[in-house]
Amino acid sequence: MNTTGWIILILFIIADIFIISYFVKRSSRKERAMSPTRRRNPFRNAPEPPLVAEPGSPAYGLAKRLEASLPSALPDAVRQRVMTEYPEITEREYEWRWVELKRFFILCAVMDRVPMFSKAVDEVWHEMLMYTYEYQQFSDRFLGRMLHHAPNTGSEQVSMKNERAWFDVIYVQLFGWNEYSAALWGPFFRVPLPREELEEFRHAHSFIENERFNSWTYERLPEAAEAIDQVIGGLKERLLEAENGSPPASRKVDYGNNEVLLASAVFFAWHYSDDFMHRMEPEEKYTEKTAGATGSSCTYASACGSGGRDDPGDGGGSDASCSSGSSCSGGSSCSSCGGGGCSS
Template identity: 55%
Template sequence: MNSPSWITILLVIVILSFIIAFCNFIWNSLRKIRGRQLHGSRKHSSRVTPELPPIVKAGSPASELASRLEAALPATYQDMLKQRVLSEHPDMTEQEYAWRWQELKRFFVLCAVLDRVPMFSRDVDEIWHEMLMYTYEYQQFSERYLGRMLHHAPNTGNEQTLLPTERAWFDTIYVELFGWHEYSAKLWGSFFRVPLPREELEAITSSHFNVNHGQKRFNAWTYEKLPAARTAMDAVIRNLQERVQSAQAEAPRQEKRVSFQNSDVLLAAAVYFAWNSPDQFREHMIPDEQELQKHHSSSSCTYSSACGSGGSDPGDSSSCSGDSSCSSGSSCSSCGSGCSS
């Protein structure tokens, strides 16, 4: 039997190529149609996601740092990122994207304040991954914002359990700069589950404490190079020192007001119990019952599940419902170095 001629082989290749191209066309068309349907429903589903607050709370010492961050992000870069994310994740609503993007920007602010900042949210980290796809734009953003590269480390999924002290610092500085919101807790996991170490609280109140010498918690590089970061750190440290001094002066007691709707009260309680009752810290740092009832229906992820009250595990994604998970754990970053991959 004669072997097929080259014309026959070429014809088969052309036919197969056409079939593959046609199948890809149909697949992409169906995906776009589904994406448009979901996009059309975003204005309806956004009602289950709360209104987005400002990136920093009123009077935050990080206001100047947040302005520097926003100035380092061109509108074209942000638009490209949003289009890419919503295209790659057609089930994500625009309001949910806005929350994740804002929480990522808050994370970047924290990277200018703290020396090590683990990425505790897989949801927020998804946006970071997509942001990194624009390599040149991301490098330019890092240089404009921090003066050097802001590195990303791969997702591990173990940060909550392996880095409890870093999580305690994350919670404290986050609330100091941005305040607390139940939807933020939905994305990051519950706040104030572990106390700040007493030895670190003692160190920060020492007359010898200096960001540029001997300490390993605050970002000494940005403290030296960026006045906006220095302003934020000085205020954070000063407020923390005052809260530690108050905790030292007060007689130990089992009850103290804890308000998740008042940042000053919340932080004062967190420092007080970290200093005076670290072994019972988790039990103390739950919302007041009246607050619980007042805000119970304000979010698709309930106030109680976001705070881990009632004995629920604050880091357990099963404690939440709605359009975003409470999953945690991904990567860690610090200005200029990041965690090793």
């Protein structure tokens, strides 16, 4: 074989090596992308999800109202659409996502603004929105007006941290903490309630003085007013205990006891905000599921509440106070997210 032939043969060999290398790397990337999800998927052996709200919970009345507000064919239609669009989701994981979406809607009835901190839950909401007529019916029946899904526009990091702090405390007071819920929303209690807001909250004589709660639903929905009153009463009791109490005896927080969890969150936010995340460290048995959490959508919705303090009539909520930002779920960056959340 002459020199030219050898050169051509070598070039063919090099080309073959590059082609084989390309497909090996591509296959490896695909396996790496899929394998962690399979290994860390917390819903593989998950139990059935709990009720949206247990009897005796401040949210129980709102949960009953929500179920009665859903058009009869909508839940099955949403399930079928999600399972078609996301074939990797198991039936059990979908059931948990659906429960958490309904809890999100209840939070929209209680809070003035609620970021959507879970990409997984937001995906279900997106598919629900495809049924525009039925979704409009649901919004009108449940909240008395349309619950819009609005894209975020970006905001300061500290603002989103405060939003997450309030989300955590009010969510746990309404529904309790659960490791599978945390796997969807991301780790709870990474940031403290802001001290300045706690100061204002302590001196407020009525809920209307605190803009964290939804004045639209409070004035129109008895179930929302009851839930808001109970949430505020519980927070004030824990704040009073935090002012006069001593630190919890245990070095790590028992996330399986909601009363201990909430009392610890308020106490450490009041006294040790600079060291809050370390002091709220959960016992080891509660950390496995949340390690692979799918939270971090960090988006907003609009018009589930009063339409904003400056515009009570049109259900707006598209101003700076309802924009999304970074560090929304345990420090993950969400500055470029889109989607929705609940803001009034």
